[in-house]
Amino acid sequence: MIPKALQILISELSQLPGIGPRSAERLALHLFLNGKNSSESLGNCLLRLHEEVLFCSICGGLCEVSGCEVCKDESRDSELLCVVERPVDILSIDKSGAFKGRYHVLGGKLSPINGVGPEDLRIAELFDRVRKEAVKEVLIALGMDVESEATVYFLTKRLAALGVKVSRLAQGLPAGASLEFADGLTLERAIENRVPVESE
C-alpha cells in the first residue's frame, strides 16, 4: 500500500528519539508532499554532517573541520576548565553565559556496573591538559546521579594531587521553582548549601 521508499523513510525516522511510528509516518508524508527540494535539502544536510562536523581532539566537543572554536578562542580563561559528560553539555553551559573558561568532554561517567572504568573515559587526556595548560581550577559539571557522584569523587582526589582547585555545580532549587514541587533531597541540599544574605 505505502510505496517502498516511503516505508523505508518511515522506519528510519521512527528510530529517532521521541518519534513514534505515527509521527514518523506524518513526517515522511510531509517530506514527500512538501516537494523534492525540501527533502533533498535535508538529505544533503545529513550526508554532509559527518564530513563537516568532527570531535575536537583537545576538548572532545563538536567542532568544524577547520578547528575547534572554543579551544582556539584566546579570550577564554585557560586557567579554568569545565569537565562535562557529553559534547552537548558544552552547548548548555555556554548558552547560560556564566562560564568563560575551556571545556573537557569525558565521554561518559564511571560506572562499574556497566563496565565503564577510568580508561574508557577521556580522563588521561584531562590530567594531561591540566598539567600542560597550567589549569588552576577544574569545575566538574556532571549531573546529580550516583555515577556522577562516583566520577566526581574519583576525579577530585587525583586532581587535588595535581595541585588544582576542584569545584562542582551547586545543588539547590532550580530557577523559578516553588517549594511545593521540590523533592526532599533537593530541599535537603538547598538547606545544607544555604547562602548568607547580607543586610545592606
Added chain:
Amino acid sequence: MIPKALQILISELSQLPGIGPRSAERLALHLFLNGKNSSESLGNCLLRLHEEVLFCSICGGLCEVSGCEVCKDESRDSELLCVVERPVDILSIDKSGAFKGRYHVLGGKLSPINGVGPEDLRIAELFDRVRKEAVKEVLIALGMDVESEATVYFLTKRLAALGVKVSRLAQGLPAGASLEFADGLTLERAIENRVPVESE
C-alpha cells in the same frame, strides 16, 4: 559554538511539523552522535524519495514508479469508488480494512474563501473515471467541516446526474467514546442517524 553543518541540520529539522527548536537540536545531535552510517542512510532515503515515489495518474494516491498497487489490484471492486481529500487518507481508510474498492484523491476541498474552485481539484478526472470505469457507487470520505460539506453537496448533485449511488461516511460517536466527552453536534448527529436494534 555549534558547528555550521549541525546548525543547518537543526534549522532544517525544526521546519518539520511537530518538531520545535529543542527537539530539532536533540534529533540533530542524535543523528551526529549515532554515527555516519545512520545519518547517511536517512540522508540517502530522502534523496531517493522523489525518485521512487510518485503520484498515481489515475487515483492521485502515492505509488511506486512501477505503477499503482491499488489501481492495478484486480481483486478490488471496480464498481465502488472512494473519494478522499489527500493521498494520506487512502492509507487510513485501507488500514481499517472496511473498504475493498478503489480510490480517487481530490487534492483538496472546495473553498471559495481560499479561492479553491472545482477546476483546482481532481473533479473532472473523477467524473471521467465514473463514466469510463462503470462505477456504481461513490463513497465520499471527507471530514465533517464546512468545506467538506460544500464539496459533498457539489459532488452529490453531479454524480447523481451520472446515475451513480452516492454515499458518505456515517457520523456518530467514535469507537470507544463515552457520552460524557461527546460534544453536542456529535450527539445530535448520532441521534439523527440512530440505528435500529433488532431483537433476536
